[in-house]
Amino acid sequence: MNTPEQSQLGKSAAYIDQYDASLLFPIPRAGKRAEIGITSAPPFFGADMWTAFELSWLNLRGKPQVALVHFTIPCESLNIVESKSFKLYLNSFNNTRFADADAVKARLRADITEAVWRTEGAPLAAPTTIGVTLVGADNFDREPVHELDGLNLDRLDIECTQYTPAPELLTVTPDEQPVSEVLVSNLLKSNCLVTGQPDWGSVQIRYSGDQIEQGGLLQYIVSYRNHNEFHEQCVERIFMDIWTRCKPTTLTVYARYTRRGGLDINPFRTSHPQALPRNVRTARQ
Structure with a gap:
């Protein structure tokens, strides 16, 4: 079972610029939930919504592409992904060629879904996949800014x-x-x-x-x-x-x-x- 202390947090880490899904470091949710009295099904629903502002890859002609990405990770998943490992993983796309943005999106969805549902035993078929929305540079000005209502x-x-x-x-x-x-x-x-x-x-x-x-x-x-x-x-x-x-x-x-x-x-x-x-x-x- 991965622990936060085993992650790359607080340690020097080389930036890998060729795609490497093994950089993702999942940490089980169960331990911290037990501390707050959750030992079975949580009394809540929801998700962790991430935004990645630094994603780039190469098209088949070697030209860099950039995008923002919104991720939705369901809270019923077994693991969170430690954020530094997430950053290192995303940077591994930098010098990797993909056919198009859809191929990048599919790779992101598959890798992160596997990480958040990973177990130590036999592989678990993910009950749900994560949500991935890729926002290309042409649509950056459509990204709104709004404070929380209340x-x-x-x-x-x-x-x-x-x-x-x-x-x-x-x-x-x-x-x-x-x-x-x-x-x-x-x-x-x-x-x-x-x-x-x-x-x-x-x-x-x-x-x-x-x-x-x-x-x-x-x-x-x-x-x-x-x-x-x-x-x-x-x-x-x-x-x-x-x-x-x-x-x-x-x-x-x-x-x-x-x-x-x-x-x-x-x-x-x-x-x-x-x-x-x-x-x-x-x-x-």
Whole structure:
């Protein structure tokens, strides 16, 4: 079983410019989920939406091609892909010739699908493939920028003293009428699990049920500031803390993290089946 410490994070790594799928480094989701009380089927649906801003390959005449790529990795997959390995893998396309963009797209889908469903035992037939949308240079100006919708918690003038996850800050007002609301904050920050490098993000929380005390929720979001965990794991921890402590009837947690190494990761978790949001970047991304 791969562990984060075995990855290329925090280590010198040569850039391979000829296609090499073995560079992808999957890490099982199960270990970190067990830490937050998930030992069987998770109580959420969703996906990790990635954007790759640095993809290039050669056409059959050796001319470089460039594109953006949106990836959708279902959260029921067995593994995440460590982001540095993802970057190294994408760079391995740089001096590799492909017939056309469709061939690149098919290769990306096959390789990453295999990685997120990889097991130590016999190969597992992937129940679902990942989503891949290739955006060519002719369509770059159609890529929108939009901030997360919702009531901004950052307007609150609060004191913050805790900088590691403090779920006890989450409270509700059960004597009030149940509400349905959408709350956002740009103050989410955590750190890479291995290197400690900062990960900056914005988060949207959509829920129905007893009203969550907004000051405590913002303090809780800020409490991730010195926490070391991957993006996907932070969002699942946030979801589970709100789900178990505030007991909403429905809950959706969606975070958009700023890019590093030409990649951004945007986890989306929801208590009920629904369409994924469009993978639209924020200004900081």
